[in-house]
Amino acid sequence: MNTTEKDLRPVLLFPGQGGYDGAALHRARARHPEVEDVFGRIDAVTAELFGRRLSDVLFGDGPVELPRLLEQDPWMSQLAVYGSGLAAHRILTGRGVTPSVLVGHSLGEITALVAAGAYSVEDGARIVARRTGIVAEGAFRDGAMAAVAAPVERCLHLLGLLADPRLAVAAENHDGQTVLSGPREAIERVRAVGGPLGIGVVELDTPFAFHNPALAEAGARFGEFVRGVPRHPLTVPVLSPIHQRRYAPDEDLAGPLAAHFTQPVRFSAAVRDLYDAGERLFIESGGRAALASLVTRALAAGGGGAPAEVTVLTTLTTGRGGVPALAATLRTLHEHGQAEADVLPELRRRLAPALTDEEFETFWAAEGTDVVTLVTRMANAFRGGPGAGGPSDGHDPVTGTSSGTAPAPSEPARPAPSGEAAPAPEPLAAPADDTAAPSTTAPPPRSELLRTVRTLYAEALEYPEDVFTPDALLEAELGVDSVKQVELLARASKLFGLPARDSGFRLSDYDCLDRIVDLLHEELSRHSVEGAAV
DSSP: OOGGGTTOOOEEEEOOTTOOOHHHHHHHHHHOHHHHHHHHHHHHHHHHHHSSOHHHHHHBTBOOOHHHHHTSOHHHHHHHHHHHHHHHHHHHHHTTOOOSEEEEOTTHHHHHHHHTTSSOHHHHHHHHHHHHHHHHHSTTTTEEEEEESSOHHHHHHHHHHHTOTTOEEEEEEETTEEEEEEEHHHHHHHHHHHTTTTOOEEEOSOSSOOSOGGGHHHHHHHHHHHHTSOOOOOSSOEEETTTTEEOOTTOOOHHHHHHTTTSOBOHHHHHHHHHHTTOOEEEEOSBSSHHHHHHHHHHOOTTSOSOTTOEEEOSBOBOGGGOBSHHHHHHHHHHTTSSOOOHHHHHHHHHOTTSOHHHHHHHHHHHHHHHHHHHHHHHHHHTTSOOSOOOSSOOOTTTOOOSSSOOOOOOOOOOOOSSOOOOOOSOOOOOOOTTOOOOOSOOOOHHHHHHHHHHHHHHHHTOOGGGOOTTOBTTTTTOOOHHHHHHHHHHHHHHTTOOOOOTTOOGGGOOBHHHHHHHHHHHHHHHHHHHHHO
8 A cells, every 4th residue: 555545545346256365353252252243143133033143153163164154054144144244344443444445345335335335234134035945945055166367258169058047157356367157067067168168267266156146036035035124324335246336325226136147247347447447455355355356456457466456355364374464454554544443452552561562462362351350440449449350341441441351362464465367368278087097206306396386376476476475375475376376286286197186176275386296296196096006
């Protein structure tokens, strides 16, 4: 963020399908009472509708990640995405961040409307739950969505080739990625045809298909439900990438939200319009960093990254080494006059100057509540007030939070890349054939694998090699989306003669070169043993 942006207010982006990071949310919950408040209000709705509290699922036994949520009832993943986006918004605005406009991607548009005051947190949760239930009851309950590494024009040609009217364009994310929706078997046909054509196809983490004309009847039922939910005037502008316009403050939202079921999300066009209108600061309010990456790609032009004056930040996402991005984002915003200061660094300087900020945050997470209670008791005794009681309402007079738990640590994190990500290159080669013969030679040393993979990724993406440090996160830090990651991993596998992986393979487990090299080395070692046995 440069000095010319100090007076600009940020655009807040609310993610849809897949916008959830369990580890980052868990850390934020311990540090920021806004998380507890938002999910407590959602819990009241889930207890009423489903007989279960969502918080018991998300926070009961440590962080729960999206793949595990998708194995359970569909409402859990959808409300987890919704709650994460709202919690991030509350944290940002609680620190003085004043957005210029709110933008939601698919499901995220409901989150944006609630954040803008159109609905209460509870009614927003009811809308999300009903949205999920209606699709689950319809013809597309076994639907799927897939990101395709191709512009929308090429995807339309692909759909014409398949001649399946149940398939449709669901989202235009940027010039190198389009999302398709339809029945699961139809999406599998897209994958089968796309491979030989050199088009990468990755199924998205979503329980159903959305944004498809076949959902018209379901959309009409949803609109009737929304019409009965109490509606309040918007306090912040909300831009819809689906309708390509801003909602009026008192507009009837039943019709526009019903249209979400059948119309595509034109996210890249919305981002470019915002840029043309003078917006330069974008913050993703929610889990992971998918929209941050899409903004960078949508604004990329002329073979480079986004314009240098554009800054893109993330919130509830886990960065390098498991470090949450939220703390770095809040620091960056404070340094440029966009947010209030965090009190913990100053508290450390006064109470424990020998500790680093990271060490003090770890200490405060474990002992902060006891310290506040002790100080309050001693202060009351000193002035002759009530003695051993301590704060009875859970308010922390030191940090200003209102939770009974002390703020937890947030280690420094690098903000998401703002302008260095290059546009997606041409589609890479199709994945290696399943019939690849097993090698009988020993695998190359791990260091050689790392050098080879780093060079391959750098040349394919037109990045300098030195940005590919072993632990640099491909999507969150380098802006490499999931479709391109699949293509690059397939190309690396083919280079080493490895067969294609089964359908249970999860790309999210291999988010940096270090883990990818571990995977390749393990597979090469196993392949060598199998080849020797043959």
